[in-house]
Amino acid sequence: MEYIILIITAIFVNNIVLAQxxxxxxxxxxxxKVDTAGWMGMAVLFVMLxxxxxxxxxxxxxxxxxxxxxMQTIVYILVIAALxxxxxxxxxxxxxxxxxxxxxxxxxxxxxxxxxxxAINVINFEYNLAQSTxxxxxxxxxxxxxxxxxxxxxxxxxxxKTPKGMEGTPIALLTAGLLAMAFMGFSGVDKGLSAAxxx
Amino acid sequence: xxxxxxIINGIVKENPTFVLLLGMCPTLxxxxxALNGMSMGLATMAVLICAxxxxxxVKNLIPDKVHIPCYIVIIAGFVTxxxxxxxxxxxxxxxxxxxxxxxxxxxxIVLGRAESFAAKNGPLDSACxxxxxxxxxxxxxxxxxxxxELLGAGTAFxxxxxxxxxxxxxxxxxxxxxxxxxxLSALFNKFIKK
Numbered sequence: 001m002e003y004i005i006l007i008i009t010a011i012f013v014n015n016i017v018l019a020q021x022x023x024x025x026x027x028x029x030x031x032x033k034v035d036t037a038g039w040m041g042m043a044v045l046f047v048m049l050x051x052x053x054x055x056x057x058x059x060x061x062x063x064x065x066x067x068x069x070x071m072q073t074i075v076y077i078l079v080i081a082a083l084x085x086x087x088x089x090x091x092x093x094x095x096x097x098x099x100x101x102x103x104x105x106x107x108x109x110x111x112x113x114x115x116x117x118x119a120i121n122v123i124n125f126e127y128n129l130a131q132s133t134x135x136x137x138x139x140x141x142x143x144x145x146x147x148x149x150x151x152x153x154x155x156x157x158x159x160x161k162t163p164k165g166m167e168g169t170p171i172a173l174l175t176a177g178l179l180a181m182a183f184m185g186f187s188g189v190d191k192g193l194s195a196a197x198x199x
Numbered sequence: 200x201x202x203x204x205x206i207i208n209g210i211v212k213e214n215p216t217f218v219l220l221l222g223m224c225p226t227l228x229x230x231x232x233a234l235n236g237m238s239m240g241l242a243t244m245a246v247l248i249c250a251x252x253x254x255x256x257v258k259n260l261i262p263d264k265v266h267i268p269c270y271i272v273i274i275a276g277f278v279t280x281x282x283x284x285x286x287x288x289x290x291x292x293x294x295x296x297x298x299x300x301x302x303x304x305x306x307x308i309v310l311g312r313a314e315s316f317a318a319k320n321g322p323l324d325s326a327c328x329x330x331x332x333x334x335x336x337x338x339x340x341x342x343x344x345x346x347x348e349l350l351g352a353g354t355a356f357x358x359x360x361x362x363x364x365x366x367x368x369x370x371x372x373x374x375x376x377x378x379x380x381x382x383l384s385a386l387f388n389k390f391i392k393k
Contacts, residue, residue: 019373021228025307028223070283073301074275081268113224113305117298124298169220170385177377184374 001197003134009190010138016114017146018180023114027147028172030105032158037151041144043105045137047087048115051080052136055119056129076119084110114143150179202327209331215308216339216380217387222308225299226340227376233356236344237337238292239299242281244333246303247312248326249277255317255325270313271304278303308336346379347371 014020017027023044030040055076063069088106091099109115118139122132153175162171215221225243230236253273261269282300286293293300303309312332317325348354351370353361369375 021224021373021376022302024223024227025221028220070279073279073282073304074272077271077275077304078268081271110305113302116305117302120298120301165385165389166381170381170388173377173381173384177374177381180377181369181374184372 003131005190005194005197006131006134007138008193010135011142011145012183012186013188013190015142015146015183016117016139017143018176018183020117022117023112023143026105026108026112027150027176028169030108031147031151031154031172034148034151034155037147038144039101040105041140041147043102043109044112044114044143045140046102047080047084047106047109048118048136048140049133050087051083051115052119052122052132053129054083055079056122056132059123072120072123076116080115080119081110114139146179146183150176153179202324205324205327206331206334209328209333210335210338211391213332214335214339214387215332216336216343217384217391219308219311221311222306222336224302225306226343227380229296229299230340230344230347230376231371232348232352232354233341233344235295236340236342238289239296240333240337240340242285242296242300243303243306243308243336244329245281246274246277247309247333247336248329249280250274250309251312251317251325251329252322253277254313255320255322258318266318267310267314270310274309274313275304308332343376343379343383346383347375350379351375 010016016022017024026040026044031037058075058079059069059072063071063075068075084106088099091102091106118136122135125135127135154172157171157175166174209215213219216223216226222243225239229239250270250273254270257269257273258266278301281303282293285296285300312328316328320328345355347370348356349360351366351368351372353359353363353366367375370379
């Protein structure tokens with residue numbers, strides 16, 4: 001039950017893009033077509049899950065025992081960068097089909113703040129390993145959902161007439177604002193749900 | 200280009216927020232008030248100046264193949280320094296900005312400037328570029344924060360301008376960030392970019 005609330009909170013209530021403002025660059029950059037947006041979301045899901053599972057033991061196994069918590073940022077970004085490279089090489093060799101679908105997005109993901117953000121968040125929220133795994137998966141699904149919805153709307157706005165000054169980024173940002181407003185409708189759902197379930 | 204020219208270039212012609220559209224996450228995430236936006240801008244500026252200067256100094260020593268990881272380590276080092284300083288001397292700011300301070304590492308402005316400016320120019324010019332881009336970023340964040348604070352809570356830099364109940368709370372919350380930035384960049388497009 002606890003996990004269901006965690007999942008719903010991460011996907012809808014605290015959506016990583018529309019409520020926490022992480023991963024805005026790919027959100028604005030790779031959202032012109034629905035299928036590209038979906039693949040980008042899958043690539044993020046893949047890397048985010050692995051990154052969280054790798055950084056979590058590093059934090060509690062190496063950084064905490066030696067009192068090196070302040071090195072978190074440096075260690076994490078290096079681990080994530082190395083990880084993305086490794087994943088890229090392995091995928092290229094063993095799963096060429098998956099690589100050709102995700103390949104172009106992988107280098108972009110190193111500088112995607114959602115990955116580092118989630119890896120730091122699970123430490124800040126003091127989640128255990130199971131909770132961290134669920135949280136990372138749900139957050140990535142929330143990212144994918146936001147990307148796909150946004151791309152769908154953008155495909156429509158691309159063929160409509162917009163005022164000259166609003167073309168391009170401004171209209172995209174405005175769309176994102178309206179989408180964020182729609183997601184605000186979910187606020188409080190997590191608390192209501194945990195009250196209804198008696199947690 | 201003169202040092203002053205480089206600085207002004209960073210503020211207007213290559214304004215990171217309105218023209219280059221880089222570093223959108225902190226731009227939207229930390230501008231719920233003018234002061235928050237300004238402190239985020241200043242923290243980023245400190246990292247930008249130091250990282251640009253050091254990268255420009257050591258650019259010839261780094262092999263081309265591994266230059267990006269090296270740059271990231273240098274940037275992450277300065278981010279950690281800034282993070283520890285803020286935690287020690289301004290704990291209130293640390294609480295407000297939270298996750299966005301360590302995330303300066305993955306802010307594309309910093310790596311972007313290292314790659315496109317510091318890797319090609321001398322240390323002093325690079326530091327000036329850091330100052331210019333940093334001021335441009337800080338101004339944009341402060342302006343965005345000011346608009347949101349004014350429309351949402353009726354205050355400017357925490358000073359009341361009109362009674363709070365007339366403000367539209369949406370502007371302080373998430374949707375307001377997107378909407379305010381949309382209109383500001385539309386205005387920037389119309390009057391300054393051309």
